[in-house]
Amino acid sequence: MIQETEWKRLFERAHLTMEENKDYLCELDRPLGDGDHGVTMSMGWKAVSENIREELEGENDCGKIASTSGRTFLSAVGSSVGPLYASGFMEGAKRIKQKNDLSDEDLRQFWLGFINGVQKRSGADSGDKTMMDVLYPIQKVLNDETIPVESRFEHALWAAEQGMEATKHMISHKGRSSRLGERSLGFQDPGATSMFLLFSTFVTQATESRNAHL
Amino acid sequence: MIQETEWKRLFERAHLTMEENKDYLCELDRPLGDGDHGVTMSMGWKAVSENIREELEGENDCGKIASTSGRTFLSAVGSSVGPLYASGFMEGAKRIKQKNDLSDEDLRQFWLGFINGVQKRSGADSGDKTMMDVLYPIQKVLNDETIPVESRFEHALWAAEQGMEATKHMISHKGRSSRLGERSLGFQDPGATSMFLLFSTFVTQATESRNAHL
């Protein structure tokens, strides 16, 4: 279970993670795109994190926190990831509307919603070398009835990492890098990487929160 | 004594000399000016040399050859050296007007005229770190009654070289480099260098011609 303060803290932590990985994400984006992915992530999450302490200061609706953060991210960055993330957060937010704390099932629903939201705007299939190659594996595990609910996030994290690494061996079919064709082989997708980092931050925070509430 | 064909050949040789020293002259001009002196010399002398074989093909008036070459040089390069050289050649030409071959005295008169011409336009004093620091020493030797006429050019060449080298230790007071003040110390003046090269080519040709006519 995650409480509203921890939920907010998660957004701030995501900002720190992106800040730490800014250069790395730019480096990944240079051979494949325009070399700005780390900058975009850092700008977007900085705005989100600042807004948590400003507009959202007194807010305790986790759904509202998520949807507002999505819009804040979008307004700060535009870019391709802006609309993708915004759609993810808005769709995820719908599933946790007016909740002040989130159960494991709420978190699962949030992420399934998030993935649906991104997917609707993305148009990318599995294997197209985008953030979807991290999100689809997460979706699969979160829906996997054969895995006990309480360990699905842990499994999903592992699957997300596999998905991220698999992008190295894919030819891009979406976004800026899609014009590279075979020249995109061998490089890990920056958007998949930042999505993995986000999910990983999320799982860490959720685990910490769960332990704190035991 | 120099004949009209040798006189023409001298202009072509000067072109070769400048071509050979193009990079070197640019290099000298970089710390002191805009790095183009070799280019300017090469362009100017190329035009002169081509004109010897075109417009001046049938010309055998050594004065006309010199004055036309001065104008050709000017039209090809402009720059600061264009007017200086042009004035030199025009003034020198006056002293060898309508001559088809030139005695040692003619050559001496030509150079004294040349120096006067440059000087009029230059406004530079001795020690100002310009081509005048090569021309004044030449002038002095050519006028030096204590030296036998037939060896004055040889002595003048030596004085010219000293003059060129001395520019290293001068602070510039004329042209582009004059704004450098003390920062111009330590660098040899490109215009003095190309003037020495020209004079040296001249003395070599004159000596060769003299030996050929012995």
Added chain:
Amino acid sequence: MKKLINDPDSVVEEMISGYLKAHSSIVNGLDANPRSIIKTNAGSKDKVSVIIGGGSGHEPAFMGYVGAGMADGAAVGNIFSSPPPDPVVEAAKASHTGSGVLLIYGNYQGDVMNFGMAVDILEMDEDIEAREVVVKDDIASASKEEAEKRRGIAGEFFVTKTAGAAAEQGYSFDDVQRLTEKANRNVASMGVGLSPCSLPQTGKPSFVLADDEMEIGLGHHGEPGVERDKLTTSQHVTERILNDIIIDMGLKQKEEVSVLINGLGSTTRMELYIMYDKVESLLKEKGITIYKSYVGDYSTSMEMGGCSISLLRMDDELKPLIDAPAKCPMYTQS
């Protein structure tokens, strides 16, 4: 690479601030959004409103083309990043007169998504009719069969000029859209890259080329082109690029084109005019007439080295639009 800036994170804000102050008689900012720019007299005349935009770093594109005879407003993104929907929406709201809003932008994933969202917001929340023209002039970015995937580069200048003049001349929304699409379908561009630019935030070159290499078909953000070659003569490069454009457009003898030689940032006017010299003689050889010529920095990639050629096929409807006057902070035609 060296940049004369204050803080990498505030370059766009400071640029906009300076821009608005320097040209206050032509352009204004909007309180509603710091990334919206509009014409000082926007909305004062009943006409179609033309809104342009995209990432910054391409100056004069896009914000430099707001003014009489060009765009009514622009949305300014972060460097090389599409602006979000809000500044597009606000610029449209502030300039429209009920005669429709035409959005023009280059075909990049980010722009397509953000401008697309802006269209939705305008129609749903604001009841303003908005349509899009997506510029796809870079023939090096995809084959003719996949023309829908092509990126937008310098040719957008012609498309914006056409739209701005058509709107100014009082054409209906349908006609402005039709004419703008006509320009869009009849413009083809291709570029060559010589040296990279760098983002202020990273300072890293956007791509790496050896001292004797060039990249034919390089994109406007340093996206790889169609081939990497030894740097050859300007004539050779010009011939290569121009032929591809002519073939792609199916240009025939007696046809008329306007020409744009666009510098990417650090390529000199001297080099651009040398290229134009060859373009002119090659077109003449092929019996193709030049209607009007533009040579200069019209859409840059910061300090990137390189340039592009764009041809716009002219007809009797487009000619008066290309000839029409324009008065923008970074472009004046009289």
Added chain:
Amino acid sequence: MKKLINDPDSVVEEMISGYLKAHSSIVNGLDANPRSIIKTNAGSKDKVSVIIGGGSGHEPAFMGYVGAGMADGAAVGNIFSSPPPDPVVEAAKASHTGSGVLLIYGNYQGDVMNFGMAVDILEMDEDIEAREVVVKDDIASASKEEAEKRRGIAGEFFVTKTAGAAAEQGYSFDDVQRLTEKANRNVASMGVGLSPCSLPQTGKPSFVLADDEMEIGLGHHGEPGVERDKLTTSQHVTERILNDIIIDMGLKQKEEVSVLINGLGSTTRMELYIMYDKVESLLKEKGITIYKSYVGDYSTSMEMGGCSISLLRMDDELKPLIDAPAKCPMYTQS
């Protein structure tokens, strides 16, 4: 440095060729001299003829400023080298109408000698009265006491604009000269260099700066400036340069100036507008009003990195001249 050219020895000829073809409705060449450029309708109106010129490599300066409201003709030198007298003489002959010829050029040894010879030739051989205005706006190039030794840099744009407008408006030869001199005496400029350019013939950088260095007061051909510093913020540089200019001009509260932020070649519009932003606020702080602003590449040093600030003190006589329209291949004001 990479250049997209054909033959280093023919860059100027090819540039002129392309330029004349691209803008044949505004400018013409002359049979009498391949380095002369004149307005298409030069000489058709009885007025003072304004002739400009200098080395090439500074495009748009100088040939880009031939046209209505600016110069009647220009003489184009080799790269960074004064033109010889002939093209100056021919441009003057082809454009003068008997009302006098005003030659404008920057204060460089070569230009002084060559234009000076042109004046002599015009008066003696052609019986055409010619006068000179020698631009000396670069305050970094000599102290105020030695102001006569100062070089001409980007401020020449203002001087040319003044002369062109005054001539167009039918002022007498005396008045055109007086007004042009007034602009010349009231313009001050200073620049900063970040990265060198290279001559096509040598390919060698014109000067060397470390990755973290800049040169304050750098000249237009890479001539050393007044000091070499660590590259700091744009604000810091702007403050430094602007203060020097204000002090040198003795500018006081309530005075009015026009501002030109000039890019040297590879410095982006983004950087220029960031600089303008600070210039505007510093002038405002000091109670100095900005009349009109120009931001862009007005006088370059090929692909050099850096920029300069120029201020022109305005008065009621100069204002309408700066406001007057102009239509040149590389500069249009409407």
